[in-house]
Amino acid sequence: MKFTYPSELPVSAARDDIAKAVSSSQVVIVSGQTGSGKTTQLPKILLELGRGTHGRQIVHTQPRRLAARTVAERIASEMGVHLGDEIGYQVRFTDETSPKTRLRVVTDGILLAQIQRDPQLRQYDTIVIDEAHERSLNIDFLLGYLTALLPQRRDLKLIITSATIDSVKFQEHFAHALHEKVPVIEVSGRTFPVQVVYEPLGTAPALMREVPGFATGARPGDADYDELASAIAESDADHSRRRGNADYADDGITDMPTAVARACAELVIHSSHERGPRDILVFASGERDIHEFEAALRHHYGPRADDMHRPDAIEIMPLFARLSAADQHKVFESHTHQRIVIATNVAETSLTVPGIRYVVDPGTARISRYSKTAKVQRLPIEPISQASADQRSGRCGRVADGIAIRLYSREDYETRPRFTEPEILRTSLGAVVLHMLSVGVARTAEDVTNFGFIDPPDMKAVSDGFNELTELKAIGRKRGEVTLTHTGRQLARIPIDVRLGRMVIEAAKAGSPNLLASVLVVVAFLSLQDPRERPDDKREEADRIHNRYADETSDFLTALNIWDRVFQADGDPSNNALRRICKTEYFSWLRMRQWKDLVSQLRQMCKELKFKVGDPLPSSRPGLEIRQLPLNQQAAHSLCCSWDTDGIHKSMLAGLLSMMGMQVIREPKASDFAGLSGAARARAMKRAQKMSKNDYQGARGTRFALFPASAVAKKTPSWVMSTELVETSRLWARYSAAIDPAWAEPLAGQLTRTTYAEPHWSGSRGSAVATARVLLYGLPIVQDRAVQWGRINPLEARDFLIRQGLVEGDIQQRFSYDEFVGRNRDILEDAADDASRTRQLADTVSDEDLFDFYNAVIPNDVTCVADLAKWWKTDHDKQPDLLDFDPAKVERLASSDSVSLDDYPDHWHTTGSDGQPIDLRLSYVYDPTDPADGVTVHVPLKALSRITPDQFTWNVPGLLDELILAMIKALPKQLRVQFVPAPDAARTIRDWIDDHYPNLPGSGSQQKPNLPPVDEEGTTVGWPDLAHVFTKAAIATVGAQIHPEVLGSELVERLSPYLRVTFSVEQQLPAGKHPRGRRHARGPVKVLGTAKDLKALQREFAAQAEASARQMVKKQAEQAGEQGKLVQQANLLHKAGATTESRATMLWRGALDALRLPGERISSRWLGTEALMLAAAPYKSTKELVEDLQLATVKRLLPNVDKLTDDEALANAVLDIREVYEDTVYQVAHDVIGIMKSYADVDKATSGKADLPMLSVLQSIRDHIATLVYPGFIGRTPPDALKSLSRYLKADVSRLNKAKTDKNRDVKWAWQADEAKQLVDKALARAKAEPAGPKHEALMQQAEQARWMLEEFYASLWAQELGTKGPASLNRIKKALS
Secondary structure (H helix, E strand, O other), X not given: OOOOOOOOOHHHHOHHXXXXXXXXXXXXXXXXXXXXXXXXXXXXXXXXXXXXXXXOEEEEEEOOHHHHHHHHHHHHHHHOOOEOOOEEEEOOOOEEOOOOOOEEEEEHHHHHHHHHHOOOOOOEEEEEEOOHHHOOHHHHHHHHHHHHHOOOOOOOEEEEEEOOOOHHHHHHHHHHHHOOOOOEEEEOOOOXXXXXXXXXXXXXXOOEOOOOOOOOOOOOOOHHHHHHHOOEOOOHHHHHHHXXXXXXXXXXXXOHXXXXXXXXXXXXXXXXOOOOOOEEEEEOOOHHHHHHHHHHHHHHHOHHXXXXXXXXXXXXXXXXXXXXXXXXXXXXXXXXXXXXXXXXXXXXOOOOOOOEEEEEEOOEEEOOXXXXXXXXXXXXXXXXXXXXXXXXXXXXXXXXXXXXXXXXXXXXXXXXXXXXXXXXXXXOOHHHHHHHHHHXXXXXXXXHHOOOOOOOOOHHXXXXXXXXXXXXXXXXXXXXXXXXXXXXXXXXXXXXOHHHXXXXXXXXXXXXXXXXXXXXXXHHXXXXXXXXXXOHHXXXXXXXXXXXXXXXXXXXXXXXXXXXXXXXXXXOOOHHHHHHHHHHHOEOHHHHHHHHHHHHHXXXXXXXXXXXXXXXXXXXXXXXXXXXXXXXHOOOOOOOOEOOHHHHHHHHHOOOHHHEEEEOOOOOOHHHHOOOOHHHHHHHHHHHHHHXXXXXXXXXXXXXXXXXXXXXXXXXXXXXXXXXXXXXXXXXXXXXXXXXXHHHHHHHHHHOEEEEEEEEEEOOOOEEEEEEEEEEOOEEEEEEEEEEHHHHOHHHHHHHHHHHHHHOOOOOOOOOOOHHHHHHHHHHHHHHHHHHHHOOHHHOOOHHHHHHHHHHHOOOOOOEHHHHHHHHHHHOOOOOOOOOOOHHHOXXXXXXXXXXXXXOOOEEEEEOOOOXXXXXXXXXXOOOOOOOOEEEEEEEHHHHHHOOOHHHHHOOHHHHHHHHHHXXXXXXXXHHHHHOOHHHXXXXXXXXXXXXXXXXXXXXXXXXXXXXXXXXXXXXXOOOOHHHHHXXXXXXXXXXXXXXXXXXHHHXXXXXXXXXXXXXXXXXXXXXXXXXXXXXXXXXXXXXXXXXXXXXXXXXXXXXXXXXHHHHHHHHHHHHHHOOOHHHHHHHHHHOOOOOOOHHHHHHHHHHHXXXXXXXXXXXXXXXXXXXXXXXXXXXXXXXXXXXXXXXXXXXHOOOHHXXXXXXXXXXXXXXXXXXXHHHHHHHHHHHHHHHHHHHHHHHHHOOOOOHHHHHHHHHHHHHHHOOOOOOHHHHOOHHHHHHHHHHHHHHHHHHHHHHHOHHHHHHHXXXXXXXXXXXXXXXXXXXXXXXXXXXXXXXXXXXXXXXXXXXXXXXXXXXXXXXXXXXXXXXXXXXXX
């Protein structure tokens, strides 16, 4: 072992000072610039001092595995020993040490794990903490732990080294702990100086006047480019002087990639004037920036960056973690061309890129920060500290004089913090707290903050660390102190992330050895860097090959698919076979070996924990024929295996409870794309539609999206869990899987929070239930779960049992002696019905009375039907009538006045228009908000057309007093003053009504209802409406001057709704059908409509009422028709309101059936001219014409057929006219011939050309004759009117002739005629709207009479010379219609 120290290294000059300090002090701090030789020379100084002897070692820590290996190799090489003998190293997967090793180079994680086994670190006599400026969690914990350990072990030496360490802070910290002075040795000076220049965005170049390619567009190889490249600035001062007198075309660069490319171009041109190494190191914040910088450089250098055979070629090499191992190692290989290496801050410390002479520093880095609000790790891009900037500058100038270009200003540099904030202040402290608890240095949060950290974390961060361990069930509380649970003690022994360790423990609890083995594979995969490689030049092919393993529901199963394919499906491969597989499948051979080694270590660790570990075998895998297909023929997902999906994911969820997410879909709005149109709008909408599904709500209100590279992101399941949430451009979830949120509830335990909503009574369950919502960190993992409310709130559950179960009778389970429920409910229903009738709720037992009764006798611990049944089964024998409700014992009803229920009948007894009694059911509603408040008359559809509305204006006797008083109050003020005081006047009027109408409408019995009063002649005139009776009574009693018209519809509308009867039209349904129909004693019915206006209902359901009435008498009418009893059949249909056809028309058609002659016989008697004229009649065929002629003949021969009372009289009448029937038909035909001649004259007179003033007259005449002659007019026109049709048509000719001589007179007569026509049209419309029945027929007869009076009126106006049947005038038409 030789000890040589290169003289060019500054640390060699300070060798004696360092040795003296180590000998005299327990802690030594060595601080110096990067490249001073601290890392490699300091261990040799310690070995030369005799440290690492007598069975103890020197341990030298490095923050990264690669750095530990390379440092050990360099030291062993310089000392001329074999690696693994006196000099060795140990990292996670490799232990190159032996019993005679004196210097052990390890990662700080290895030393941390050794504390678990050896808290006093007796194995070592010297500890070297290198790169202490990184201030990682492990380094800060080690320094804090050693602060407490050093006073206990005075023989232990601690050396802390770094290029940018805050020496004063470290010195004061250890001096305070050891109570002695701590030396700080500054290793100053460098082999080669470094010039630092500042070139902020938007400023001129720092090293030359103009940079070719940026100022003029010149490219390398052009004459302009060579000329500009020779003009290098002599100095900063000279450059600044010229900068003030000139303006430069490339000053406007404001984007970082272009600025980096220009800075590199400056350095390339500068290096062309120098000798020796010329490589450039560019720092970037992340992989995206690396690609952008690379693209900018390749765009500038063009062929020089692509063709490595050129003598002036420039090799551009990216360096980042996701590169393949081969691409990473290229950086360290020898080369002949100038290189530009673009790297993340991995090249800032430990990892030294050889041959670097120049550095370009954009001044930013992606810093990991823990969000104390969202509880996730964020990776924002932030300005680096001064120490990091110096560290980056120190990476150049190691082989020759260096230049570092900082793309920010000197002022910006000077305002930045001096040192980078330690990781312990910006990350989660769960693992740190666990280590401290496991080694016994902390029991409370205060212990952690008071621990010997150089920069102690705040209480909030420590609290979050304890909360993380609580989530993982690693800690509990005992007598106010935090203690490790069994799970926590196991976690402390597992040298991986605490969340991953929790997954392993949960899988072991599941009891399946194969499940645990599968989880170990996934955990190892997550502990390492992803072994899948994506070379830039073959990215698409690599993605296609990797996609064969992708499971669309879980990235973890994807890892298992890769493991099974590489290490299990075809046997465990040899090293060479593994290399071939990795090359073909685009896997990193080194990471695959690390994955396999870590799985082996975890299996060994599980055995130490006495976990049973099986093999990670799938339940099924793709067949051999698929695996042997060529790669380009294997489809996506074709190599997916079947695993114990639920078991694996449940185990992993135990460590990821706060990393769950629930999908939140926000549909894009049109306003989001207001500024876009065309294809751009379509693309934006498609992208937004896709992204709207990839939005998840995470724990504590966070929002994240699945990382696009994840296979799960293509399916976007409703619930996911993720191993990490990292914020870059947004918060991304990496390595995710679809889950069932219900899995989390048993795993979370006391972490969940349950909220209850909508407690209600469930008759089927016999208890009060509520909807439970289980929340975990704000996420609803269980929704709408029904729970027994009695366990949550017994008093309220008991209230539900009594009020809704017993009082309202909503109990579907039967139990012993439960008859009291129905009996008490019947009492309430009867009382409620009486209250609805009398509208006096205060004087009737109510639900509250029954509730108070039950509440007084049922024990407080009875909360459901099961409890009630159990208690009542025991107490029933003691007091059987304990639960029988007696309304007489309700104290508040003792002094109330009783009301006679006879004044509120159940039925309305009346007589229909056919003289048959009708029984209408009444119901009562007492609810002012209900449209049916008050009395409801239930009218069967078949009886709708046989009742009149006047009788119902009286309402029931019990409400008549209120109705009379309300009518008085509704009168106009000038009339209302006649009834003062109103209550007294109302009683007087009621007494008068009782005297004159002792039997009120609707009273009597079903078989013998009270009949309406008769007039002086003894004729029944029907029930008068209450308005007329009120008027008579008012005049007779108070001498009021009032007319019934005052009490019209407007006054009635002002009355309270309950004083006006509601009509409900109902249709009887077959039994057992229409389960939604309301049921009562008469069976199921269907409510067709309800209203306060009976006439409106009669008009609305006229057709249905006619069909229903016809159905009612259908059988009797059919029997009468079959027996030839036409009069009886007509009477049945007419009285029942079963048809709108008049009784006379039905009898005329019956007589026609008895008299009908063959059509040929009648037409054979017509002469040629007669047949020709009749052919002009508006009929489709001769058959229809002859049929209508015969009907008109029957009407002419039997004008009084409606007065025939029985079928015998009809038969005799038919017999009397049989002999003259045929001749009369011929006579009617001759009348029609005369009509058609007159019609032809009118038609001829109105055809042809006409003057403009006559157009209105001609159109009026054409419209009029169309109402006289039309298809079927012969049979429809009354016999008397048929004879006058010719005269009516001649009157039209006369009108036309007179209008030609005096148009103004015609206009005057037309106004009178139109007024009369409107009266007739309204009467006819009113008659047609009336439902079928006698009244309909009476109105139709009245309208028909007026219609032919109108024709006579027309003739009296325009053809007085033709004469009329009698006097005709507008007033006579009005009188006929009144």
